[in-house]
Amino acid sequence: QLVYNIIVQETMSKTTPTNPLYKPDENNDNSTINPNASQLGGAAAAGAAAGLILGGGIVGAAALGVGAVYVATTKGTGGDVARSTGDAVSKVASRAKKIDEEHHLVEKTKNATIGVVKSAKALDE
Numbered sequence: 001q002l003v004y005n006i007i008v009q010e011t012m013s014k015t016t017p018t019n020p021l022y023k024p025d026e027n028n029d030n031s032t033i034n035p036n037a038s039q040l041g042g043a044a045a046a047g048a049a050a051g052l053i054l055g056g057g058i059v060g061a062a063a064l065g066v067g068a069v070y071v072a073t074t075k076g077t078g079g080d081v082a083r084s085t086g087d088a089v090s091k092v093a094s095r096a097k098k099i100d101e102e103h104h105l106v107e108k109t110k111n112a113t114i115g116v117v118k119s120a121k122a123l124d125e
Contacts, residue, residue, distance in 0.1 A: 035072050035083050042086030042093070043072040 035043075047068025051061035072082035100106050 033073060033075060033079065035086065038090035039083045039086035040069050040072055042089030043068040043082045044086075045093075046085045046089050 044065040048061040048065035050068075051057075051059075051064035054060060054064075056063065068082050068085075071078045072086055073079065
């Protein structure tokens with residue numbers, strides 16, 4: 001809902017001066033900016049996760065992911081929030097990758113899961 005509200009407010013604020021949410025900036029050029037790849041990737045991941053959490057399934061995840069990327073390229077509060085979220089998600093992912101490289105958590109989890117499945121199959125026979 002938060003991502004949806006940001007997208008709607010960002011879109012509405014740029015459509016027409018009669019809109020009550022319209023607040024012109026000093027230059028009011030409504031141009032886009034060029035966020036870095038980690039900001040876009042993080043925004044897409046956060047949007048997709050929000051889509052899944054909100055029950056939109058794959059279509060909802062894709063829609064909110066694409067919407068978050070679009071908002072991240074715009075000026076204004078919505079764009080600032082999307083870029084900040086993208087940075088945060090990117091940093092968390094980078095840290096998680098470093099932790100996994102040090103402790104091999106993905107491999108250990110995979111092996112433990114395989115062991116549980118084998119044990120369950122043995123009990124079932």
